[in-house]
Amino acid sequence: MVLVVGTVVVGAVVWRFGRGLSVGAVVAVAALCQVPGLTQAPITSTDAYRYVWDGRVQLSGHSPYARVPLDDSLAQLRDPVLFPGLSPSEKSGVTEQTPKNPVDDPRTRINRPFVPTIYPPVAQAYFTVVALFTPWSAGTLGLQIAAALLAIALAWLLAVQNPRWAALWGWSPIVAMEASNAAHVDVLAALLVTAAVILTARRPKLAAVLLGAAGSVKLLPLLLLPAFRGRRPIVAIGTFLASYVPHVLAVGTLVLGFLPGYLNQEGFDDGSSRSAILALLLPPEARQVAAAVLALALAALAFHRTRRDPIALTCCWLYGAALLIATPTYPWYGLPLIALAALARRPEWIAVPLASYLAYASFGHDTRQGLIYLAAAVIVVTAITIRHQLVAKSGLTTAPLPANTGERDETHRPRNLGRAR
Template sequence: MLEAPITSTDAYRYVWDGRVQLAGYSPYRYVPLDDALAKLRDPVLFPGLSPKEPSGVSGIPKDPAQLPVDDVRTRINRPGVPTIYPPVAEAYFAAVALFTPWSAGTLGLQIAAALIAIALTWLLAVQSPRWAALWGWSPIVALEAGNAAHVDVLAALLITAAVIATARRPRLAAILLGAAGSVKLLPLLLLPAFRRRRPIVALSTFIATYVPHLLAVGTLVLGFLPGYLNQEGFDDGSSRSAILALLLPPGARQLVAAVLAIALAAVAFHRTKRDPIALTCCWLYGAALLIATPTYPWYGLPLIALAALARRPEWIAVPLAAYLAYASYGHDTRQGLVYLAAAAVVVSAVTIRHRFVAESGLTAPPLRTNTGGRDETHRPRNLGRTRRAAP
């Protein structure tokens, strides 16, 4: 926490968005370089541009996707475009900014993210202290939450709380999932794992968070999201789906990725009737990352929490692969091979586990749930042998 963010400059955008909201402006309406917000500049965020110096920027550019990512006058990335973050994330930024002096820079967010990571460790420890260490001792969590202050840690907390609440408070679980989707959009991929009317409640919650901003700024509430998807290659698959890129041309990747995503959603909807929801959410989220192959390791923070909750440590290979892909930016083949290796690790672990379970005569590994403040272990029916399944 005592070092400036290392892996990205996203935290500076968080600081700015929170400050803009406290000043009564919408981060969806104004870009950081806009001279209308010049009075909010300080030497930490704008080392090369004082409040009295004009930036020459006014309003939102017509084609923001073509603007450079960085500007030497500010530490905020993409300072020529409006924010990309959904409403719950923006509310979080504003809340942290309320208690953070301007001179502290990103420290307030780093402390907040670290506290959220600790809270999530406790939440996982209530389920299983041993498996909580998979999250609590993770260097990835320390780096991407405590140092880089990525908002994905908040999404991880809400997703985990949603999965845990499903058994006894399904409506609350759906609301938490919708809120997680309003932190980062990726959690909405877990909707197929939530049965009955829960997806409707989750989507209603997600939409409801946008209503105040929609009334205030209209369609500007989309922010830079369309431009971001274009820059990052999500719209046509040109620079994403690195595993598929090893075999398919850019035009075909998008179609194949969509087909795979739909198929996985259908499988998840079917499997959640018989498998623990934590397990379904874990492999569904991890498989989505393997399809999209993002080069940002912090996207994997929710997956680490789900891996701990579902007791599937092999999925940690996916965020680890993201670091190698991050370091291999511009080398598409290398990125594809790195993610392919992560997929091989996951498939190998799943195969070995299923073989061991089959040989032991158990239908599934033991599942421990928390009931009334005490842990109870529910073991599946033994089909003839007494050997215990692997944890």
């Protein structure tokens, strides 16, 4: 609830006093917002411990796709921070390379220690670089600092486009929680996605490479492919696939790690525990079909609208709508959406990651989660409807911003109402 109130307060401050903000002021406050999270261990999840482990395993010359954290062949990599209940000299009792059991183990802080990693290659490269500069005794602190720096860098990138709207990202309590504290890799995905959208007009090939790299951090950014025209989707997919080549050569089909099992466990494969809004109306078997139809319709609409709308706006509603269809219960999945909402100047979409926090706190209560996400969808649709009505009543249209942003300004100019008599 504190995050909800904090986000509303930030939005109100930005709306009331944001016009006079400078790039330096936005970045400075964004940096200050990241400081508290560095003072304690991750709160919202234990993902950062897995990141630390994956980076450490790669530095040792092994693959986190092929070996599980409790594998005794990696016992020399254990330390009291990651394995408070299991020393390097003790046997874990795990004999299989990829056991079926995905549950946690009290001997380690790493989640799902019986299965290999799920994170794609660019994320793995990031983990490895951070691990190279982080002493084992620091635990997750190196990743927390790295995530904070990425969040600040993204605040600067957005502020260069427009300082006022950049504050929605830089000053967001959600970003502060999930970057400097939880160190979620979604911050890197958000930075790459935002850079791709900004560069798409001037450097289309580089933008496509960045989008593919974002997909190789977390798969969700690949949902934005329909918004990128021409050969850019091909380049993005090529970049994504190329990132896997070194790992395929090293471990073959094991390169998928626990990803298929994770998708099954989280309900992404059949929609049984996802699509909470659709679950209010449909049984599980119909939910998957409805979600697929909606996703295809959104992709087609995005492909059509990107010919006339700014790409930032298309990416914003496409990503946000995808989250409303899938309704993940992990709030950090919404970090790229916050950045896109700031870039597209559509703050109503921040209701979606806020809803995911409330859904996260309501885990196990499916109907409640569905109603929470439904409320977020109502907020988004209401804001869009009001905006369109205001534009229609005033007889105004949006004026374009410079081409490098791919956005439109909030200022308006009158339509041609005919010759004056």
